[in-house]
Amino acid sequence: MNKKILIVDDERNIVEIIAFNLKKEGYEVLKASDGMEGVALAFSENPDLILLDIMMPRMDGYEACKKIREKKSTPIIMLTARAEEVDKVLGLELGADDYVTKPFGVRELLARVKANLRRQAPAQETVEVEKERNALTFGRLEICLDRYEVKKDNDVLELTLREFELLKFLASQKGQVFSREVLLEKVWGYEYFGDVRTVDVTVRRLREKVEDNSGKPQYVLTKRGVGYYFDFTE
Numbered sequence: 001m002n003k004k005i006l007i008v009d010d011e012r013n014i015v016e017i018i019a020f021n022l023k024k025e026g027y028e029v030l031k032a033s034d035g036m037e038g039v040a041l042a043f044s045e046n047p048d049l050i051l052l053d054i055m056m057p058r059m060d061g062y063e064a065c066k067k068i069r070e071k072k073s074t075p076i077i078m079l080t081a082r083a084e085e086v087d088k089v090l091g092l093e094l095g096a097d098d099y100v101t102k103p104f105g106v107r108e109l110l111a112r113v114k115a116n117l118r119r120q121a122p123a124q125e126t127v128e129v130e131k132e133r134n135a136l137t138f139g140r141l142e143i144c145l146d147r148y149e150v151k152k153d154n155d156v157l158e159l160t161l162r163e164f165e166l167l168k169f170l171a172s173q174k175g176q177v178f179s180r181e182v183l184l185e186k187v188w189g190y191e192y193f194g195d196v197r198t199v200d201v202t203v204r205r206l207r208e209k210v211e212d213n214s215g216k217p218q219y220v221l222t223k224r225g226v227g228y229y230f231d232f233t234e
Helices: 012-024 035-045 061-069 085-093 106-117 161-171 180-188 197-210
Strands: 004-008 028-032 049-053 076-080 098-101 135-138 141-144 149-152 155-157 220-223 227-230
Touching: 004 012, 004 035, 012 028, 012 106, 028 035, 035 049, 035 061, 049 061, 049 106, 061 076, 061 085, 076 085, 076 106, 085 098, 085 197, 098 106, 135 161, 141 161, 149 161, 161 180, 161 197, 161 227, 180 197, 180 227, 197 220
Parallel strands: 004 028, 004 049, 049 076, 076 098
Antiparallel strands: 135 141, 141 149, 149 155, 220 227
């Protein structure tokens, strides 16, 4: 079955160009011209990925992203004409997985779409995997690899796909420290042209969900001046 992409943007010419190229790649395309319509389609049509503009009538992309994230973990790529770092970080803080700054090349956008849709192959694990459940367990935290699900004290945590992929990658190679650049390559699946703030924001959001105290993490740790790693001691 073809992957379904929802484009939410009020600039018709941009929508048509994106839609044309997505269809050429074999994707099914849905369109919305404002944030309210986009949120409604996100819930009713269950797209596999959402391209979400920021500046739109009725409801902007930030609010739309926030509402979608309350119920869904669908990958979201923000489309923005704003180049300021604070705008990009705000989108990521609200739950976006990625962003592309206008004007963008079609090939770049398609690469981002493919990277965000791609399920990462399971990393080589250096911790024992519970074969019958295909899960990694660390104290109260359980990472269910097949179901793309994380539990803490048997309660399911609401992680985005990107947050899950980052946690899985780090946990499957416990104790190994990875730089932000390497994590962008291994988890995001492409080079981010040095924009490492994406990793920092995703780590912060992940800690808020899996840690008892995000300021004193037990699982996702920082090696100052180097990068991030996963560790856990009972």
